[in-house]
Amino acid sequence: MNKMIIETSLIFYIFLALIIGCITGTLTGLCPGLHINMVAVLTVAISPFLLQYFPVIVIVSFIVSMSITHTFIDFIPSIFLGSPDEDTGLSVLPGHSLLLEGKGYNAVIYTLYGSLIGVFIILVFIPFFIFILPKIYSYLKPVIFYMLLFASLYLIIREKNKILSLIIFLIAGFLGIATFNLQLKESLLPLLTGLFGSSSLITSIMKKQKIPKQNLSSLKIKIKLKEIFNTIISTSIASPLCSFLPALGSGQAAVIASDLTEEKNKRQFLITLGSINTIVMGLSIISLYSLNLTRSGSAVAISKLLTNFTSLDLIIIILVILFSGLFGFFIGIKLAKFFALRIHKINYSNLSLFILLFLIILVISFSGLLGLVVFITATFLGLFTILSGSRRTLLMGCLMIPALLLYLPI
Amino acid sequence: MSKKEKNYKELCNLYLLFSIAGILFLLIFSYFIKPKQINICNLKELEENDYVLVYGKITSEKNLTKDLTILSLENSSCKIEITCNCYGFFNKTVSVIGKISYYQNKTKINAEKIQEVK
Numbered sequence: 001m002n003k004m005i006i007e008t009s010l011i012f013y014i015f016l017a018l019i020i021g022c023i024t025g026t027l028t029g030l031c032p033g034l035h036i037n038m039v040a041v042l043t044v045a046i047s048p049f050l051l052q053y054f055p056v057i058v059i060v061s062f063i064v065s066m067s068i069t070h071t072f073i074d075f076i077p078s079i080f081l082g083s084p085d086e087d088t089g090l091s092v093l094p095g096h097s098l099l100l101e102g103k104g105y106n107a108v109i110y111t112l113y114g115s116l117i118g119v120f121i122i123l124v125f126i127p128f129f130i131f132i133l134p135k136i137y138s139y140l141k142p143v144i145f146y147m148l149l150f151a152s153l154y155l156i157i158r159e160k161n162k163i164l165s166l167i168i169f170l171i172a173g174f175l176g177i178a179t180f181n182l183q184l185k186e187s188l189l190p191l192l193t194g195l196f197g198s199s200s201l202i203t204s205i206m207k208k209q210k211i212p213k214q215n216l217s218s219l220k221i222k223i224k225l226k227e228i229f230n231t232i233i234s235t236s237i238a239s240p241l242c243s244f245l246p247a248l249g250s251g252q253a254a255v256i257a258s259d260l261t262e263e264k265n266k267r268q269f270l271i272t273l274g275s276i277n278t279i280v281m282g283l284s285i286i287s288l289y290s291l292n293l294t295r296s297g298s299a300v301a302i303s304k305l306l307t308n309f310t311s312l313d314l315i316i317i318i319l320v321i322l323f324s325g326l327f328g329f330f331i332g333i334k335l336a337k338f339f340a341l342r343i344h345k346i347n348y349s350n351l352s353l354f355i356l357l358f359l360i361i362l363v364i365s366f367s368g369l370l371g372l373v374v375f376i377t378a379t380f381l382g383l384f385t386i387l388s389g390s391r392r393t394l395l396m397g398c399l400m401i402p403a404l405l406l407y408l409p410i
Numbered sequence: 411m412s413k414k415e416k417n418y419k420e421l422c423n424l425y426l427l428f429s430i431a432g433i434l435f436l437l438i439f440s441y442f443i444k445p446k447q448i449n450i451c452n453l454k455e456l457e458e459n460d461y462v463l464v465y466g467k468i469t470s471e472k473n474l475t476k477d478l479t480i481l482s483l484e485n486s487s488c489k490i491e492i493t494c495n496c497y498g499f500f501n502k503t504v505s506v507i508g509k510i511s512y513y514q515n516k517t518k519i520n521a522e523k524i525q526e527v528k
Contacts, residue, residue, distance in 0.1 A: 041458060044512070171426075174433050181440035183461040183507075304512070370439070377432025384425035387418070 013058045018320055021065030022327040028066065029073025036070045037297030044301045056305050057313055064285060064317050065324040067298040071278040072328025073335065075111040080104055080339045081355055094266035096200065102215040105340035110267050112332045114274025117231055119325035121275065122282035126318065129286045137291055145407040152400050154256065155393055168385055168394045173401025175381060179374050180402055190363045190371040194378025195395045198359055201352040202379065203386055211348045214340040231271050239279040282321050289314050445507055451488035453510065453517050460510045462519065465527065471500040494521035503527045
């Protein structure tokens, strides 16, 4: 009886943590500067206090639900405000162009459908990650360099202007090397917000862009079964790349995945990006169980809390992923509608300017003045890439080249 | 080429120039930058992910895996755990540059650079 009371209270605590995690994930997703890694680190910092009252799995459930919900919601500021984080950077371009066509709501919904598909793909991948991957991982490790090299070359070769693409990729790589050598705190913040966020915002300000009234008449968005099928196939091939390879983020996997499908349109790209964003987060937590690999900030935080990752913990985490995915999907629809109904009333140039100032304050407070220099340099490179008509995927050279050097087989 | 196109191209080149200048500045600056030197007895005052430079003697060395070694660094009767992908530092006096991290209520340093001090 006593045991039953304990179990009932544990379920209640986990459920409570899940709800708080979903709400926190919604907030972190909506505020471009408020990153889940930051909240996860804070949670680990106060865990000695929390552990006096709650079992460790309750705190882990909070981190998991926050992380999964975040992957659903973080496309909203990326598409409506042009203010992305590292996972949604590539959604700015197709998302923003749909916003200018009055289809910003649709753009968010595509990513939400993608994320929901992603949750189910995670469930399919789990047996592979638990039973097969640990056996083959040791064979894959020595070839990481070559896989990264192949991915890098692929990103360059698929461009029309290959020389310009190579130059952008290499310059971004040098910027990455310089940034990581500076020993900055939160070095990714100025680097990625500069390359992907502020450069888009400045372009919007310079063009004096006005956001048209968003079309909400077709609230029932039609997504072809073929597109769902294509997403499932392409993400199933591309997502494991992100789980094994360092420096390969959801963006690159989405590019590879969208190239694997026949239809290459904005809608398909956004569905794929949404899907991969969630899959990478979910599988990074599963990789912690199966390979003891920490491929995301949330996985690092969980690894510090769960020193003994049991099968029961895994089952609870899978259920938390499922529930948070459903929560993220429905709250995401509501929020997308809320933004879509109001975005045209706002002076977009002023809003962009406000967000730009907010990002600058954020960069200075987290990474200092040197971080600001990185931010400005990255912004110029981002602007050059936009103006030269190149794809911004190439800017991921800032992570890929340092990773290539790290895994250089010498 | 129209005036507008010319301005557009000039702006594009200017952005490229500024980004290259910024990178050169950062690369040169990163060559001279050094993290603050800390006595290992005072490490608890620092935050996670802070870069530090510490000195001390390696009193134990355990190779956990091919890529992971745990070292024990002692200085001024204080001790700290260092994790690194390194070996052969036992009983040597070293300088360590790395990031502070907290693991199971213990402070440790994830070493990025270890050098023997002679």
